[in-house]
Every structure is written in C-alpha cells, then in structure tokens.
Amino acid sequence: MSEHNGKKTFVTKEIIQEIVKIYPTPFHIYDEKGIRENAKAVQEAFAWNKGFKEYFAVKANPNPALIAILREYGCGCDCSSITELMLSKAMGIEGDDIMFSSNDTPAQEYAYAAKVGAIINLDDITHIDFVEKILGSLPETMSCRYNPGGIFQMSNGIMDNPGDAKYGFTTEQMFKGFRIMKEKGVKNFGIHAFLASNTVTNEYYPMLAKKLFELAVQLKEETGADIRFINLSGGVGIPYQPGQEGNDIRLIGEGVRKVYEEILVPAGMGDVAIYTEMGRFMMGPYGALVTQAIHEKHTHKEYIGVDACAVNLMRPAMYGAYHHITVLGKEDTACEYKYDVTGSLCENNDKFAVDRMLPKIDKGDYLVIHDTGAHGYAMGYNYNGKLKSAELLLKEDGTVELIRRAENPMDYFATLDGFEIHKKIQKEL
C-alpha cells in the first residue's frame, strides 16, 4: 500500500505500459482474482441459508465475461430491462435464475420476462392487473417491491430517504396486493426492498432483513400467502474514499442469520430463501478506468486534461462522487499539487477530481481512477460524440483479455443506417 495515496491498485505502471502497446487508453480493466475471491466470500457468508442466491445487478456491469465469472459461484441475474433479459437468456441464465426488478415497466418487457421464465418483481400494485392483461394470467411465483416510506437511518448516521423514492408498494398496498394475487392464483410469494444505497456499514442488510422478516410474518398470518423468498436487493456499499473501512460480508451474513433465527424460524418460516441483488459490492472495487494525462493547463486553477471523460465514468459529474486517483509510478510520491482532473466534454462538470491533492503529474503519465467496476462503463453515453472505451480483463494468470472492444465512429453512426449520410460517412473512412 502506498504511503501517500492510501489506496492500492491492482495494476502497476509496468503492466499498463505493456497493455497500452495493444490497447490504447482510455479503458476499463477488471481484476479477475478480486472478483472471484469476493464472490466466493459472498456465497460463504450466506451458506447458512439453503436457498440463498445472489442475483447480480446486471445494470451495474453488463459485460458477459464478468457475469460468466459470477455464474461459476452460483449467481443469477437481476435484470431491469429487456436488453438485460436478452443478455442473460443468451448466456443460458433463465427461469428463476433471473429476477426481473424493473419499474415503470413497458408491456413488452413484462411479456419477454415471462417468456424467459424470470421471476417478476412488481414495483407497483397497479401492475398486478397490467401483468395479468399482458400474460392472460399471473405466473405462479410473484414478488413485490416494498417501500415503507419515511427515512431509513442506521446508527452511524448513514441514511437514505425511501419516502422520497419512486419505487415500491406502501405497507397497506403490500397486504392488499398479496390478497389480490392469491385470489388470482399466485402460489409462491417474494418480498423485495431497496431502502438505502452504497451503505458502508455492516448494519444495513441486518436492519433491512429485520424489517422485511417482520413484514413477512404479518403478511403470511393475515393473507395466508406462502412466502418463499425475501430479497434484500442491492445497496451494500464499497469504500470509495481512502482510509474508509469496507464492509465485512461475513459479518453481514451473520447479522442476517441472527434476525432470521429470531423472527422467521419461530414463525415456522425457517425455509424462506434469502436473495440479494448486489451490483456495486460484487464488481465495484474490481474495476478501474485507466487514462493518460494529455494536457496540463495553468489558468485560474491547475488542470490536468486526460484522455477519458465523463462518458467513460459518469459518477463524479452526476453525483459529485469521489473516485480515488493513483498516478502510476508515483504511488509513493508526496501529494503536493492541487489539481482538477478533467475530461474533454463541453460541460464544466466533466471533472474526475476537483481540488485533489496529487503528486506532480506530467504529460504522458497514466492515471488509475479507482472503483469503476460497477456503475462505471455501464453508465456510459455518447454526448459530444465521444465513444465508449474498451473493457479488459486482467486474468488470474496475469494475462490480459479484451472483453469488449472500444466503440468506433461507425458504432456512433449506426442508427443512421439506411440514411444517405451513413454511406457518405462510411466513404470518408
């Protein structure tokens, strides 16, 4: 671990210098070893629960090579759209290995979800009729997303605001919805909730589980519904900041087990499966955006211009999110220079870091932007006509594999296919 920068990278300057001979920057690179060790730890943490399954939140990182690694550890897919369903299906992940946790869902997406046999997790009570009309009848297994409203607060002050979130059924709607679905022939029920995001505390899942387990017992008593699973969804966070202590998944699993034994087992519900839909925790720390410093600018502030921009990683621009930066080869150099690290978009928020203390950066230096494995590449877009980068996998044996090529200009123009301009552009190339 470097003294000054406080956060380890899984790549070194030497490795990157070799990689850029074949794949130019910018690119996202993923750490196979880290992904595997973490996925194994997640399975072990919940091994006490017979039906446990992690449904990886595909939206966090829809790269099939990475999903295939998680698949080896028993993970299914949590999908939120028809294209994510198509990807899962094409990978041979279907049936109850898919959780379809969508919201504001178009009819054709429900139809496709049913076709691939995904478990449908409804976001709203009105969708009971909506789905019934589309499918003719309701599937035997249905899940409902719960939103108790109010504020969800943990003892370390971390909180989130479900009362302000668009998702889920109210408490009253959960009871009503379960009764209606039971009358309509649904046999197996699930409960889902996502009440706080990026929680860097071991408390979140156990607190959420307690709430959902108590609700499950009541729902069973009052509606007679056969509750087969409780889905704790995502929200388990990672330490983006240096010095921040990460979650201990073993303690989280134990915490959930404790409330399971306190609440579900005495209620005769000791066979309920625990599901999770983690995205960030499964992939976040095991990805990095590698970019090269191509300009330095000295005006009212000191700027380092890099060859990546917000289309490669939107979180800093969108949420002001912190992503740690390591200057390769300068890991142990004192951070004595204050920089804004910028991309090239015509948007002043296109900054990977603002007023960040870093070692002196020279043109040509490679920067590693940490923790881009989840909600990184996946949030990419094409503003300013910028193209999305490649994705690489650093394998356990030290070799590097291209797992998605970079976009080329014709990808950008692909949707003009059939128009005259498309042929003209093609001719120019």
Ligand SMILES: *Cc1c(COP(=O)(O)O)cnc(C)c1O
């Ligand atoms: C985004 C999302 C997830 C994953 O969340 P993380 O914070 O990445 O773990 C899981 N389930 C649903 C329904 C989501 O929208």
